[in-house]
Amino acid sequence: MPELPEVETTRKSLEPLLHQRLESVTVHHAGLRWPVPESIHSLEGHSLQAIQRRAKYLIFQLDHLQLLIHLGMSGSLRLTDPSEPKRKHDHLIFRFEQSELRFHDPRRFGCVLLHPSPLTQKLLGTLGPEPLEGGFDADHLWQQLQRRSASVKSVLMDNAVVVGVGNIYATEALFTAGIHPARPANTVTHSEAQRLTDAIRQHLNTSIALGGSTLKDFVNARGENGYFQQTLSAYGRKGLPCMRCQTSLQELRIAQRASCFCPECQPLAIDSFIEK
DNA sequence: CGAAACTCCTGAGCGC
DNA sequence: TGCGCTCAGGAGTTTC
Numbered sequence: 001m002p003e004l005p006e007v008e009t010t011r012k013s014l015e016p017l018l019h020q021r022l023e024s025v026t027v028h029h030a031g032l033r034w035p036v037p038e039s040i041h042s043l044e045g046h047s048l049q050a051i052q053r054r055a056k057y058l059i060f061q062l063d064h065l066q067l068l069i070h071l072g073m074s075g076s077l078r079l080t081d082p083s084e085p086k087r088k089h090d091h092l093i094f095r096f097e098q099s100e101l102r103f104h105d106p107r108r109f110g111c112v113l114l115h116p117s118p119l120t121q122k123l124l125g126t127l128g129p130e131p132l133e134g135g136f137d138a139d140h141l142w143q144q145l146q147r148r149s150a151s152v153k154s155v156l157m158d159n160a161v162v163v164g165v166g167n168i169y170a171t172e173a174l175f176t177a178g179i180h181p182a183r184p185a186n187t188v189t190h191s192e193a194q195r196l197t198d199a200i201r202q203h204l205n206t207s208i209a210l211g212g213s214t215l216k217d218f219v220n221a222r223g224e225n226g227y228f229q230q231t232l233s234a235y236g237r238k239g240l241p242c243m244r245c246q247t248s249l250q251e252l253r254i255a256q257r258a259s260c261f262c263p264e265c266q267p268l269a270i271d272s273f274i275e276k
Numbered sequence: 277c278g279a280a281a282c283t284c285c286t287g288a289g290c291g292c
Numbered sequence: 293t294g295c296g297c298t299c300a301g302g303a304g305t306t307t308c
Contacts, residue, residue, distance in 0.1 A: 001301070033284075033304085056302080073301055074286075089286085107285040109302065123304090150279060159303070167301070255280075257301070 002071040004131070004164030004204060007056045009212035010077055014051055017079070020096040021047045022062060029091040033072060033111040036092065040114060043067060048096070055127050055163035059115060068120050072109030078102050128160045131200050136162050142193035145185040152188050153181035154255040156196070165200055167257050168235045169207075173199035174261065175234035180268040181259040182252060206231070234260045 002010070024044055030036040046062035053059070058077075060067040069077070082100050086093070092112055094101040103112060113120050128144075129135030144161045145152060155161055156170040165173070174181050176199035179192055188196070210231075233243050238251040242262040252259045 033302095070302085072285090072303090105285095106287065107301090109285065148278075154279085157302090256282090258299095 001073050001166070002056065002075060003166050003168060003207070003212070004056055005207035005210075005212035007058060007071060007212075008053055008208055010071070011051050011053045011058055014077065014079065014101070017048050017096055017099070017101060018051070019047060019049070020098055021045065023095045023097065026093040026095070027091070028086070028093070029089075029108070032091065032105065032108050033070070034113065034119065036112050037114055037117075040067075040092075040112065042114070054124060055130070055159065057124065066115040068111070068113045068115040068123075069103065070111045072105060072107065072111070074107040075103065075105035075110035078104060126160055128158075128162050131162050131164050131204055136197070138190065138194035138197045141197050142188070142190045145188045145193060148185040150185055151181060151254050152179060152183045152185045152196075153257075153259055155185040156200075157255070157257075162200070164204065167259075168232070169200060169203050171235040171260055172203045172233060175266060176202070178265050180266040181254055181261050182268060234262065236260065 022043055022045070025040050027036050027040065043062050043065055046065055048060060048062055050061040051058060052061070056070060058069045058071075060069070069075075071077070078101070080100050080102055082095065084100075086102075087104060089106045090102045090104050091108070092103040094103075103110070115121075115124075129140065141162065145155055148155045153170050153174060156165050156173070157167065171181070173196055177192060177195035179188065179196065234249060236258075237249045238258075238260050240249055241247065242249055242265060245262065245264045247262055247264040249260050249262055252261070
């Protein structure tokens with residue numbers, strides 16, 4: 001699933017398209033998260049000037065027009081030779097001068113939209129700060145956590161608080177910071193918020209440095225797990241020994257999402273963490 | 277306003 | 293070999 005590091009890696013990998021002219025757009029399946037607009041064809045004939053990322057959105061600047069793409073749960077963008085046969089779930093094909101860009105998304109949770117529009121302005125307008133930029137720090141996070149009684153994990157995953165922290169990074173950051181995922185957000189101390197902030201940045205930066213290795217679904221030609229998956233300490237490790245204390249990891253469902261944690265390293269009871 | 281449930285979708289994994 | 297089931301989950305929408 002594309003997390004922020006995968007989206008950033010995708011952005012960088014598409015730089016060969018810069019300054020190429022978009023010859024045509026072919027829509028094979030318009031039924032994404034929102035319908036692909038007919039006006040997508042207005043991009044034809046324009047040249048790609050820049051590719052930016054905001055949260056998990058990619059924004060393609062084509063002269064004065066902007067294309068907004070979100071990869072959802074299962075989306076990917078691939079540069080291919082035009083002679084390569086279309087794969088199942090290749091929903092859009094952007095034909096540039098030198099190569100083709102194909103939007104592939106089996107689950108169709110992604111979207112391809114022209115920006116700005118009322119919808120895209122709403123989508124981008126409610127986003128919180130980027131986790132790797134200056135607007136995100138312990139003060140900001142702590143203030144946001146203070147006003148919420150929901151679990152700290154669900155607040156971390158709220159895009160209005162900070163963008164780009166999905167289930168994997170929230171799970172890992174909470175483990176690293178030693179905070180139980182079900183802790184009410186407003187019980188998190190400022191120093192814990194500092195640890196969380198540091199852990200979120202650390203995990204995102206590490207993953208970007210590894211090229212945003214695909215996580216759960218990735219298996220290489222020899223059937224081995226992806227490298228980044230082997231660096232995970234908590235996500236998907238229910239029943240396995242904690243890498244710190246060997247205690248068996250447990251799993252909760254928080255806001256409909258699997259949440260693994262170490263009951264020793266991430267205590268929930270108040271007296272447990274006050275002693276430390 | 278916040279919180280929690282619900283929704284979209286397909287492929288993988290499993291039991292039979 | 294294949295059927296039916298469950299699960300995975302980003303994030304907008306709905307309901308309270």
